[in-house]
Amino acid sequence: MQVPNGPTGPYRLLARALAAGVLVSASACSLHGVVRPADAPAIVPPAGSATPSLTDAQASAALITQGELGGRWSATQGGATWRDGLLKTRTDAPDCQRLLDGLYAEDLLGEPTGARAVVGLDESGNAAQLRYQVAAYAASSEVDAKLAWLRTLPAKCAQFTSTDVRGGRLNVTVVPAALPGVGDAREGLRLTMSGASSGDSGDGSGAAPMLTLDFAAVRVGDRAVSLTNGGLGGAAQDSTQQAVQVGTQRLQDVLAGRTTTTASAAPLTTAPTVPRADTPAVPRADTPTVPRADTPAVPRADTPAEPRAESPADTDEADDTTDGNAGADTIDTADTADTAQEG
Template identity: 80%
Template sequence: MKVPNGPTAPNGAYRLLARALTAGVLVSASACSLPGVVRSADAPSIVPPATSATPSLTDAQASAALITQGELGGRWSATQGGATWRDGLLKTRTDAPDCQRLLDGLYAEDLLGEPTGGRAVVGLDESGNAAQLRYQVAAYAAPSEVDAKLAWLRTLPSKCAQFTSTDVRGGRLNVTVVPTVLPGVGDAREGLRLTMSGASAADAGDGSGAVPMLTLDFAAVRVGDRAVSLTNGGLGGAAQDSTQQAVQVGTQRLQDVLAGRPPTTAPASPTTGPGDPTTAPATPTTGPARPTTGPGRPTTGPGRPLTGRPTEPLAESPASTGNNTTDSTTADTTDTTDTADTADTADTAQEG
């Protein structure tokens, strides 16, 4: 019996169907490998192109917003370098964490944190009490970052009202922290005054042998995500009016720079320079003094003849008649009345 095979056989239909299915799978797989054909599961996510953020403060703007020595008065000048008391008094240790953070921040000059944008710094020295002022304009990551630092600073007059720290020689310092009042400028602000005393005399650094008393102001004002900050003080004290003036003038200057306006404040005239006179030089109320009258001296200068006869005749003694006649004739030769007096005198002599 012949067994059928080939396409006519029942199994042949199954073979044709299997070949068709296999070919479809191969075509589908090859299509996935064709260039330009990407399956949805393998498609990368669409990422928008990154845009460069415009800095909120450039270095040039920060420099333009710095205060000048003239705006604080003639006592201030460009700094001659860091004061020697910084290492001796600020680089100390204490067991209170917040107070240590305050000392470290004052020493490193970063109580507001590290700036993330433009920044500029200026240092000034004061001749009256040897104080130093360090003024900085800088941009930070966000306003909330600056506000967090200001809020922490606000707690220090209670947390660190009084504490002790130890210097590198083992000397103990008494430290106090109190709040200070600042002008109502900017978006937020905070001020502190720190005093330190009781260290060894060698920490003074000036050879005076006196135990130092450091007074140091710190002030900060936020304007958006920018801020101005300063320290002002020294062993001779800290003038609070200088701190307030720097905050007032500096904040306004920063706002002007950010708005593209010219600064509204102008450098003040030095207070130690020659002052402008408040009034014009006084005009003399009288002319040069005339010579006093006496024997042989006319009562008026040359060229100003007498205008009339004296209201009472001069009383003359016979002994002095000759001298008076000569004086009258010499001094009053241009006066006709005095000439007549001379004639009368001559007549009197003849009669005698």
């Protein structure tokens, strides 16, 4: 009887099916309990393990002080009344309305996602108020996007009209405000409002108010300093620039772990992009254009008396004088001495 070398016909198909089943079973057994990388859960770090970009203590330490802006500034006595009457107004231009809302709510850079600290100061000369904030945000790109939008407002909102709660119309202008070249990115605006009803003046004079308000923001990484400065009496541009200059440097020092000290209100160490208002137009007092008072035109009293180099003419004249008078003077002196001795 001949034994077949392998399955034929229906037997061959059955053998192939059984072999395929065995391979599938073996593969399933070998992968049992193994999770493919695509199915692996994401590794989530423990909450609070990330190092914050700005702590509460750092934010507070980075605030400017009244002494750094000059003796006219002091701790604020509360929010100004013009905020509700002039900033809480309505306009049909969306970007301009967003600007007014952001100034009123003090969130033109968006809501901070990390630590923040705020200080308010009042100026005695023109009754201006300065609000200064240090805060951390989700990402530097978010702050840059807000700065880029602010940069478009002098064109979009150069001049527009808004309406207050009593129907009074206000004329509003927005122009760029120059800032010192500090930080990673920066933007400044100056807003003025006029033409309001006399009831909004707030001083009983009946005169329509003229609000001048500076806004400035500087990004340092994903942190930013921002401020508003102004009031019905105007806004001193040098105070805005000084606050930006000093405040940005202070934040950088705090982040670097350097000790910060309260500085006096000295001139800016980094020149702004436009001439400062306090830049003198005449030579400085310590650069005289005439000989100094301490440069005498005659020999000084502390100069030793030495024989003056005489010209020949002076020498002859002196000799003539000596010849005529020297003898008489000598005789008189000798006689006087002898008389005194005899007596």
